[in-house]
Amino acid sequence: MWSRRQGRLRPVVCGVEELRRRGREREAVLRKARREQQLVSKRLLRDDAPEEAGEGCVSAILGETEVQQLLRQAQRGTEEKRERALVSLRRGLQHPETQQTFIRLEGSMRTLVGLLTSNQALLQLEAARCLHELSHSEQSTVAEACLPATSYLLTYLSSHSSDFIELCLYTLGNLIVESEAVRRQLLPQGIVPALAACIQSPHVAVLEALGFALSQLLQAKEAPETIIPSSILASTLPQHMLQLLQPGPKLNPGVAVEFAWCLHYIICSQVSNSLLIAHGALSTLGLLLLDLAEAVQRSEDAGLELLACPVLRCVSNLLTEAEVETVGGQMQLRDERVVAALFILLQFFFQKQPSLLPEGLWLLNNLTANSPSFCTSLLSLDLIEPLLQLLPLSNVVSVMVLTVLCNVAEKGPAYCQRLWPGPLLPALLQTLFFSDTEVVGQSLELLHLLFLYQPEAVQVFLQQSGLQALERHQEEAQLQDRVYALQQAALQG
Amino acid sequence: MQLPPALHARLAAGPGTAEPLPVARDPAAEAAPFRFAARPVRFPREHEFFEDGDVQRHLYLQDVLLQVADVPEKPRVPAFTCQVAGCCQVFDALDDYEHHYHTLHGNVCSFCKRAFPSGHLLDAHILEWHDSLFQILSERQDMYQCLVEGCTEKFKTSRDRKDHMVRMHLYPVDFRFDKPKKSRSPASPGAGTQASADVQGNSGERSEGDAMEICTEPAVASPAPVGERRTYSHRIPSTVCFGQGATRGFKSSKKKTKQC
Numbered sequence: 092m093w094s095r096r097q098g099r100l101r102p103v104v105c106g107v108e109e110l111r112r113r114g115r116e117r118e119a120v121l122r123k124a125r126r127e128q129q130l131v132s133k134r135l136l137r138d139d140a141p142e143e144a145g146e147g148c149v150s151a152i153l154g155e156t157e158v159q160q161l162l163r164q165a166q167r168g169t170e171e172k173r174e175r176a177l178v179s180l181r182r183g184l185q186h187p188e189t190q191q192t193f194i195r196l197e198g199s200m201r202t203l204v205g206l207l208t209s210n211q212a213l214l215q216l217e218a219a220r221c222l223h224e225l226s227h228s229e230q231s232t233v234a235e236a237c238l239p240a241t242s243y244l245l246t247y248l249s250s251h252s253s254d255f256i257e258l259c260l261y262t263l264g265n266l267i268v269e270s271e272a273v274r275r276q277l278l279p280q281g282i283v284p285a286l287a288a289c290i291q292s293p294h295v296a297v298l299e300a301l302g303f304a305l306s307q308l309l310q311a312k313e314a315p316e317t318i319i320p321s322s323i324l325a326s327t328l329p330q331h332m333l334q335l336l337q338p339g340p341k342l343n344p345g346v347a348v349e350f351a352w353c354l355h356y357i358i359c360s361q362v363s364n365s366l367l368i369a370h371g372a373l374s375t376l377g378l379l380l381l382d383l384a385e386a387v388q389r390s391e392d393a394g395l396e397l398l399a400c401p402v403l404r405c406v407s408n409l410l411t412e413a414e415v416e417t418v419g420g421q422m423q424l425r426d427e428r429v430v431a432a433l434f435i436l437l438q439f440f441f442q443k444q445p446s447l448l449p450e451g452l453w454l455l456n457n458l459t460a461n462s463p464s465f466c467t468s469l470l471s472l473d474l475i476e477p478l479l480q481l482l483p484l485s486n487v488v489s490v491m492v493l494t495v496l497c498n499v500a501e502k503g504p505a506y507c508q509r510l511w512p513g514p515l516l517p518a519l520l521q522t523l524f525f526s527d528t529e530v531v532g533q534s535l536e537l538l539h540l541l542f543l544y545q546p547e548a549v550q551v552f553l554q555q556s557g558l559q560a561l562e563r564h565q566e567e568a569q570l571q572d573r574v575y576a577l578q579q580a581a582l583q584g
Numbered sequence: 585m586q587l588p589p590a591l592h593a594r595l596a597a598g599p600g601t602a603e604p605l606p607v608a609r610d611p612a613a614e615a616a617p618f619r620f621a622a623r624p625v626r627f628p629r630e631h632e633f634f635e636d637g638d639v640q641r642h643l644y645l646q647d648v649l650l651q652v653a654d655v656p657e658k659p660r661v662p663a664f665t666c667q668v669a670g671c672c673q674v675f676d677a678l679d680d681y682e683h684h685y686h687t688l689h690g691n692v693c694s695f696c697k698r699a700f701p702s703g704h705l706l707d708a709h710i711l712e713w714h715d716s717l718f719q720i721l722s723e724r725q726d727m728y729q730c731l732v733e734g735c736t737e738k739f740k741t742s743r744d745r746k747d748h749m750v751r752m753h754l755y756p757v758d759f760r761f762d763k764p765k766k767s768r769s770p771a772s773p774g775a776g777t778q779a780s781a782d783v784q785g786n787s788g789e790r791s792e793g794d795a796m797e798i799c800t801e802p803a804v805a806s807p808a809p810v811g812e813r814r815t816y817s818h819r820i821p822s823t824v825c826f827g828q829g830a831t832r833g834f835k836s837s838k839k840k841t842k843q844c
Contacts, residue, residue: 117646121639128630130638132645208760210699212680212687242755249702249733251686254679279753284734303645315629352641359629384595397644400637404627411626426599431591441585446636453633457624463604471602473588480585498622503608536620543613572617 131268131310134303135227136261153183155192162202170211177206177217184224187233193225194236204240212252219258226265234269241266241277245285253294260289260297264304267311274311274318282308283322290331295343298335302349309353315360324363333367333375336402338382344398347379351401358408368412376406377424384432387439396444399436403447403454410457427468430458434474441481448481452491459498466499470509475499479518486527493522493533500540507544516541516548516555523560528569535573542580549581557581705731705761712742713765731762 124130153161161183164176183189193199206218222244225237244259263282266273289301305328308318323329332350336342354372358364383399386392410424433455440447458465469475481492496515499506519541522534541548561578564570614621627633666673666681668689675681691706692699695714700706708731711718721727726738728745732753739745742764749755749762 114643118639118643121642121646122635125635125638126632130642132642134645134647210687212684215687216683239756242753242759245733246705246761247701249704251690251702252679252683255683276754280755281732281734281753284732288733348644356629359627361626361628381595388592388595394644397640400640404634404637407624408626411624425601427602428595428597428599431595434587434591435595438585438587444640446640449633450637453625453627460622460624463607464602467604468602470605472591472594474591477585477587497620501609501613501620501622503606503610505605505608509605533620536618539618540613540620543610576617 128312131307133227133229133265133268134261136223136258150179150182150185152186153180153189153192155196158183158189158192158196158199162196162199165206165214166202170213173211174213174217177214177221181217181221181224184221187228187230190225190228190230190233194233200236200239204243207240208243216255216258219255219262223258223262223265226262231269234266235273237262237266238273238276242280245277245280245282248285248289253292253297256289256292257294257296257300260300260304264300264307267304267307271311271313274308274313278318278322283318283326283328287326287328287331290328290335295346298343298346299349302335302346302353306349306352306356309356314356315362319357319360319362323357324366329357329367330370333370333372336375336379338379342379342382344394348394348398348401351398351405355401355404355408358405361408364409364412368409373406373409373424376402376409377426377429380406380432380436381428384435387435392439392443396440396447399439400447400450403436403450407450407454407457410454424458425464427465427472430455430465430468430474431472433458434472434477437481438477445484448484449487449491452481452488452495455495456491456498459495463502466502466506469495469499470506475510476514479514482518482522486525486530489522489525489527489530490533493530493537497533497537497540500537500544504544507541511541511545511548512551516551520552520555520557520560523557523563528567531564531567532570532573535570535577538577539573539580542577553581700761704733731759 121130158180161176161180165173165180167173180193184193203218203221206214207222209215209218222237222240225233228234241263244263247259248256250256263277267277267282286301286305289297292298292301308314309323311318332353335350336347336354354367354376358367358372379402380399383395383402386395406424433451437448437451437455440451459469469478475496478492478495482489496510500510519534519538522530525531525534538552542552558578558581561574561581564574567574660676661678663674663676664681665671666675666684666689668685671689673684675684687701688699690699691701691703693706693709693714695710698709700709708729712728718727722740726740728739728742730737730739730745730748730753732749732755735753737748737752739748742762746757746759746762746764749759750757755762
């Protein structure tokens with residue numbers, strides 16, 4: 092499924108090693124961008140790659156005279172000649188230099204818009220492709236030169252040609268991330284209602300493109316204040332988004348990925364999550380998690396982490412809403428299969444994408460924190476041992492595993508009796524040899540609960556040199572008080 | 585990471601909620617110096633916790649993550665001609681035909697044969713250009729509806745509507761799907777200025793490719809549309825062909841044509 096989509100979106104003609112190297116470089120760039128809160132990406136839709144690859148060479152940069160000539164040729168003559176002129180122009184526009192030349196030419200955009208709005212289908216399509224190349228530019232001046240076309244791009248979202256609509260959507264998606272100024276034009280032009288109307292399309296490619304464009308809009312810095320409350324939540328978009336995330340035979344993973352990210356941006360903005368809960372977001376996403384776990388079990392998991400990540404985030408954040416505690420029945424998440432599914436996903440992350448383990452464990456924390464039922468599930472489904480296997484992976488993971496175990500232990504003796512005897516105490520003794528203060532601190536909390544509710548564990552702790560392990564941390568400011576308290580408890584017990 | 589075998593069976597079985605073990609907390613659990621409190625955690629959007637997942641997302645968007653795949657061939661079919669009488673375009677791919685059909689033959693006004701990008705714009709056009717009742721009503725109430733999806737404002741004149749679209753919706757002044765109507769009645773005031781405005785606008789556009797609304801023949805000598813029937817839809821249903829020839833503005837193309 093993704094390989095099909097990727098094939099349309101600029102297939103890469105190079106080897107796997109080269110890809111990996113580029114991937115690492117690109118990753119470093121993206122991390123830096125994110126830390127500066129500048130993480131934006133554009134998409135490029137190029138359909139005619141086979142021809143180019145066959146020719147073996149990339150098209151040439153066009154000079155000013157050539158661009159002018161092509162624009163003239165595109166306006167008169169047979170449709171075939173005009174189309175060829177536009178194709179040449181489009182190929183030239185793959186180069187930043189040609190893009191600059193184009194936007195500096197007086198009347199060039201006006202001509203292009205004229206061709207875009209002509210009633211010659213092939214010319215429209217080629218003009219739209221030219222516009223799309225420009226929208227993808229990293230130069231603001233180039234992308235912003237496309238602004239005169241936006242009202243038409245939006246108008247065409249309610250046309251009937253799915254290819255054309257898809258192209259318009261990806262172009263809009265690229266323009267959206269260009270700047271707040273661009274968005275300040277697109278919003279009054281009615282982009283949200285236009286997207287809301289377009290989401291009823293039955294075409295998968297259109298829906299995926301729409302999801303992308305919408306995710307770009309929702310990711311904007313000003314979205315939580317200006318876009319999400321007034322436009323998005325007031326429209327029918329949330330309901331449609333949830334519908335597109337319903338698991339089942341009609342679920343398209345590429346589409347679902349885009350809308351899951353859209354939901355994530357809405358939910359983590361914390362603007363009106365109660366509305367989403369009222370629309371059944373929790374139960375839909377819960378069922379989707381089950382679906383994802385089943386896909387993992389069937390080994391149909393290519394790219395699955397791309398969908399799992401935003402879904403986990405959405406559920407985790409929604410679980411913090413107050414309504415979840417009070418609202419009953421369908422709106423809550425109580426099915427213990429969610430816990431089973433989550434562990435299957437954790438195992439999948441462990442093998443394929445360890446960097447997502449913290450996010451999975453975050454969900455586990457939010458599920459278990461205030462839920463005796465889910466804590467009981469952890470015990471009855473024998474999930475403590477698998478959880479302990481994650482302890483040595485990283486400090487962040489350790490802290491989260493220990494936090495989840497504390498969630499279970501703090502519920503009282505009935506729970507601690509099921510935690511010990513067992514692999515927990517040996518694992519805890521191991522963590523006391525870690526150096527990270529936060530990890531050790533969380534271990535101390537857990538030990539405290541264990542000693543309180545399951546006093547028999549103290550003896551075993553002492554026998555296994557627990558006190559010596561504690562002594563290592565006596566001098567640490569953050570840990571001293573708790574170490575001392577535990578030493579006292581152990582000696583008295 | 586080893587999972588208990590029964591877990592998969594649990595997933596396959598029906599929904600269920602575990603009967604919780606009895607909860608019994610001792611106040612000493614929360615006593616200082618210990619400070620653990622079980623609580624759900626929320627992360628705001630820019631939190632660094634999300635860094636890894638966000639980077640993965642953008643690597644995907646930038647097409648770095650996935651593997652090399654073949655570009656799928658556009659499915660080809662045996663060549664066929666457009667069904668609309670008078671249109672000789674030939675196609676061998678359904679996508680191309682879909683686009684052609686909807687651009688040229690879909691949403692076409694049965695009166696003046698203009699093509700529109702959407703049913704919404706076609707409806708507005710028919711109402712404003714070809715409906716005499718509309719003209720009468722518009723003298724007494726605001727009838728010109730804003731063309732932007734989702735906006736319900738109405739206006740007394742098309743000029744007012746245009747002003748609204750330019751000011752409030754930041755639409756271009758020369759938006760091609762909102763041309764002022766050419767007055768058909770020579771007696772109506774302002775017809776002169778309107779017509780000339782049209783011609784000016786049009787002559788500029790003629791050299792820029794065929795905008796859908798060009799009235800290239802100034803002598804559109806048709807009587808004022810009084811007494812038109814309003815009882816039927818003016819839209820051409822997509823399955824019906826008209827024998828009247830190609831839609832306005834369509835230039836017969838030498839490319840891929842057969843004799844017809």
